[in-house]
Amino acid sequence: MTGGLHAHVVVPERAVDVHLDIAADECVALVGPNGAGKSTVVEALAGLLRPRAGEVRLGDRVLTDTPAHRRGVGLVAQRADLFPHLSVARNVAYGPRASGAGSREARHRSAVALAAVGVAGLADRAPDTLSGGQAQRVAIARALATDPALLLLDEPTSALDVDARAEVRAALATARAGRPTLLVTHDPLEAVALADRIVVLEDGRVAESGPAEVVLGRPRSAFAASFSGLVLVRGTATAGGIALDDGGELSSDTGTAPPGRAALAAYHPTAAVPSRTGAGPARTVTALEPRDGLVRVRAGELVADVTVATATALRLAPGESVRIAVPASEVVVYEPTGARIAG
Template identity: 75%
Template structure:
């Protein structure tokens, strides 16, 4: 296999975990790895970092073969869910630890630490002890610690998942600065994080790549169930018609976004809040299978369609499992296209 001249190219093969994933990241690109738990995301990151050594895996960075190099010689910067700062060292000494371990003198290491801390907006924390930092401050220090080693590739493994909502915005801003100018792999379960940081999304499932593309394309027109769930959309399957899609579960949805000739298998992506629920009207009746609380709304599930309605609407309609409802969606809320594979 020929490696690219610039950027990261990795094929991660781990038979014991059922993983066989190829991912390429450009020299100034951030790729978000998303997928359900156990899909292989952490295996990819740990293999690139050198924490896992698979005999069949290959890792090339800017044309250099990293697969046989130990982790400390790969020039990878890893930011994980938790900062895990050394509690007995000051913030500056925590950030300077990497350069010192790589052979830099004390003055040079402290200079690089100060530069990295300023870059992520926490220059005034250098003399503080880790125990005195908030979660967001500690994570920005962890980002500075990764940057102080001048990494050739940045690996972000759910870097904001352990933070409260107020801290995430500041940390995302620091990550946006950190990822500039180097290939970056981002593992995330947060679509907002993917939008803010990534150029492309790679969707993993059962150790394989099942979908990939630019962030906007994957989030607006997901082709797999997980990508649809990740983007907040519902995905339904059926057959293309002149007007839109004939659903496998019965009935038809009109669509103003359709490019597939009639008769072909297609999927339709729509947001559950766009689905209107009533007890009367035209169209096939659907049986409510479950009602679930969801972000202040009530999710109404049927065999193929889901809708998010207000609590007041659910009460007014007398919704309950077993009730027959009719669901409609405006054509401009339905995107019809061919599924993955």
């Protein structure tokens, strides 16, 4: 088993300053809004970008000044970009051959890698005869055939349809085993399926980091809440829930913050119940947005997803007053410790 990754990537011209550690058999999902610095981190680890400062260390090897082709890093990007003039088998064998393996060894490693990701039957095919999902699994095999000490997965399923993504995720699960792996993704299902830990980047810095179930279930940054599909609100913990900074309270059956402390609360927007005169904090509707067959009602920091019929019956519109209640069983209250809170 290879050693872990310890990296400090500093690129002032892109306003990036990121510390990143990945254990020897760990997959870390790197998530964040566009422009947060994810691509910069990947490029620096792959050797495609020379950071202004910092260090990249893999096990006992310092890679900061090592050229990309000598780093032992495997990269799977959004596009497979297979060599069009080579068969699938020869595409996968290219890496071992380029690193000095003999033809017999390269063919063996190609066959083993293709079998590992379930596409051994495609060995003699030309790249232009493959589907998107097949081509991406071949790209994963190509990375595996070099036995990389670090695997970088840069949005590896973003260009695929839903059916192909499931097959590629299975191949990625095979590829990430036994080596430090960094997964850049905009797909929370992919993060849950593959990652042990999630690191959230915002504005070129780490906004929060933790086990996948913690970051997605109890987010502490604005992006993590959005990524997990939750609404994140701030306030002061009470004995029965949270007093919101903008007024009103939400009750909670699962509060872990001591009363009187600064606290966060998270809930899923489909659990919220808007009304004109019912329970819940009073707010002014700021926006109505279509959302996966529903209407997203934004009212200050509170959000509710309701059916079109409900929105119509309540005559909701920007500028109108509304009350938004959330069942206590659906609200989780916790302390905002261990991370910078990005609003």
